[in-house]
C-alpha cells in the first residue's frame with residue numbers, strides 16, 4: 049500500500065470515484081485501503097477505457113509538470129516492482145533499450161528515477177544509432193492488470209456502478225466527496241478544454257522471441273517501439289496531436305510494422321493478432337490534481353490529464369489524491 053501520510057483515525061467518509069480506468073481504479077483502491085467507503089461510477093467498464101490500450105511501460109512520457117511527474121513516477125515504480133513477483137498482476141520487470149540517432153544528454157531529466165541507467169557504447173548499437181539509454185522498467189500487461197485492480201477493489205468490498213455522469217453534482221448528492229478520474233472526458237464533465245487527445249496506434253503480434261522493450265525515439269516516422277506483453281508483442285506507435293479517431297488506420301499499421309522491422313527483421317512477418325488506437329489525455333498545463341468546491345456545496349478532488357503516463361503515475365497520483373480527500377474529510381467533507 050502507498051503511504052498517504054495521514055495521521056489520526058481512519059475515516060468512514062463515503063467517496064464516489066468517477067471513472068474506472070487505471071487512474072480511477074488505483075485511486076479507489078488507495079482510498080479504500082485507507083479506510084474510506086468507496087464506490088466507482090463509470091460510463092464504461094475497464095475493458096472499454098483508454099487505459100486498456102496503454103503500452104504500458106513505466107516511463108514518464110507526455111505528462112506535466114516534469115518535477116511533479118518525476119515524484120509521482122518515483123512513488124509508483126516500487127509498487128509495480130513489488131507486483132512483478134506475482135504474475136497474476138500482469139506486471140513484469142524488463143530490460144529496456146532507448147535508441148537515438150544523435151548524441152543525447154548524459155543525464156536525462158528522468159535519470160533520478162532510474163538508478164540502473166547506463167549507456168551502451170556506440171560500437172555495440174544497431175546501425176544508424178549513435179546513443180542510447182539502457183535500464184530496467186516495469187512493463188504492465190493492461191488487460192490482466194485492470195482485471196487484477198478490479199478484483200482487488202471488489203475484494204475490499206468496493207462496488208462498480210456503470211452509469212454516465214452528466215454533472216459532478218450527481219455523485220456529490222450521493223457521497224461526501226467525489227473524485228474525478230475521467231481522463232480526456234473531463235473536457236465535458238469539468239468543462240476543461242485544456243486536456244487534449246494525442247492519438248496512439250499499435251499493432252499486437254505473435255512474439256518471435258523478444259523479451260525486452262526497444263524504442264527508436266528519433267525515427268523520422270515517429271517514436272517506434274516494441275513492448276512485450278505476457279503472451280504477445282506490441283508494435284507502435286504514433287503521437288497525433290488533437291486527433292480524435294479511435295479507429296486503427298490500416299495504412300498506419302503497415303508503417304508501424306515496417307518501422308519495427310528495422311529494429312528486428314523478424315517482425316516484418318510476425319502474425320498480426322490485433323489493431324488498436326486510443327487517445328492519451330494530455331494536459332499541457334499539468335495533471336489536474338487538486339480540490340474544488342462544487343457549486344452545490346460538495347467537494348471534488350480532480351485527478352485527470354495524465355497524458356502518455358497514466359499507468360506510470362497512477363500510484364503516486366492516487367496517494368496525492370487520497371491526501372486531498374483525507375484533508376477534506378478531516379474538515380467534515382462539506
Ligand SMILES: Cc1cc2nc3c(=O)[nH]c(=O)nc-3n(C[C@H](O)[C@H](O)[C@H](O)COP(=O)(O)OP(=O)(O)OC[C@H]3O[C@@H](n4cnc5c(N)ncnc54)[C@H](O)[C@@H]3O)c2cc1C
Nearest residue numbers: 067068069071091092099103105213231248357358359360
Ligand atoms: C497507444 C497508447 C499507449 C500508451 N502507453 C502508455 C505507457 O506505456 N505507459 C503509461 O503510463 N501510459 C501510457 N498511455 C497513457 C495511458 O493510457 C493514459 O494516461 C491512461 O489510460 C489514463 O487513464 P485514466 O484512468 O485517466 O483515463 P481512462 O482510461 O480514459 O478512463 C476514464 C474513465 O472515466 C470514465 N468516464 C469518463 N467520462 C465519464 C462520465 N461522464 N461519467 C461516468 N464515467 C465517465 C470512463 O468510462 C472511464 O472509465 C498510453 C496511451 C495510449 C493511447
